[in-house]
Amino acid sequence: LAKTTQPISMDSYEGQEVNITCSHNNIATNDYITWYQQFPSQGPRFIIQGYKTKVTNEVASLFIPADRKSSTLSLPRVSLSDTAVYYCLVAANQGGKLIFGQGTELSVKP
Amino acid sequence: GAGVSQSPSNKVTEKGKDVELRCDPISGHTALYWYRQSLGQGLEFLIYFQGNSAPDKSGLPSDRFSAERTGGSVSTLTIQRTQQEDSAVYLCASSPMGRSSTDTQYFGPGTRLTVL
Incomplete structure (x- = not known):
């Protein structure tokens, strides 16, 4: 089971691009990388998922280098409403269950 | 469409009492999950x-x-003889297929359980 390591917290200002990097040195060949977002008093919400190179959707981009030992979630032009905890998960479904780490608490300031 | 719903949203109980938490998954989703999140902790x-x-x-x-899941739909998580360390937010999620590393889980808003 691949362990993930990500910063505990990050601060940013409105309008900036935020990059959150996650390390997963023991990622397996068939593992995908998935990011979830959790607002206070809400359940986590799926943001993006990828296997290699780059994935982009309406919310974020996910950059994965060739060795797949890390990944970077990129949030363009953040707003106050992007203040949340962001979780990086690898091998997202271990027989169904998600294994969450501590996540990165992003604080966006005006 | 309707998302995952949970009830009650908040539950306060006394130590030693039993509690039941309910989850209504997204219709048609095969897989259902329960998670717990303690104050300031991960899931x-x-x-x-x-x-x-x-x-x-x-x-x-x-x-x-x-926990049980009746008719492949609604699920109930039961905690007997509750203890103070059981205080947490209990989250339910469902996914279309399960057993796949690409299957997205959709979470409900959670039930906040407080054991006095």
Whole structure:
């Protein structure tokens, strides 16, 4: 089971691009990388998922280098409403269950 | 469409009492999961239902915890003889298929349980 390591917290200002990097040195060949977002008093919400190179959707981009030992979630032009905890998960479904780490608490300031 | 719903949203109980937490998954989703999130902590897997298969109970912290899923839809998580350390937010999620590393889980708003 691949362990993930990500910063505990990050601060940013409105309008900036935020990059959150996650390390997963023991990622397996068939593992995908998935990011979830959790607002206070809400359940986590799926943001993006990828296997290699780059994935982009309406919310974020996910950059994965060739060795797949890390990944970077990129949030363009953040707003106050992007203040949340962001979780990086690898091998997202271990027989169904998600294994969450501590996540990165992003604080966006005006 | 309707998302995952949970009830009650908040539950306050006394130590030693039993509680039941309910989860209504997204219609048609095969898989259903329960997680627990303690104050300031990450999410902890509790139990997973996949179709008609035997549930994966590997995350249940003690035999005071049990869950069932009736008719492949609604699920109830029961905690017997509650203890103060059971205080947490209990989250339910469902996914279309389960058993796949690409299957997205959709979470409900959670039930905040407080044991006095």
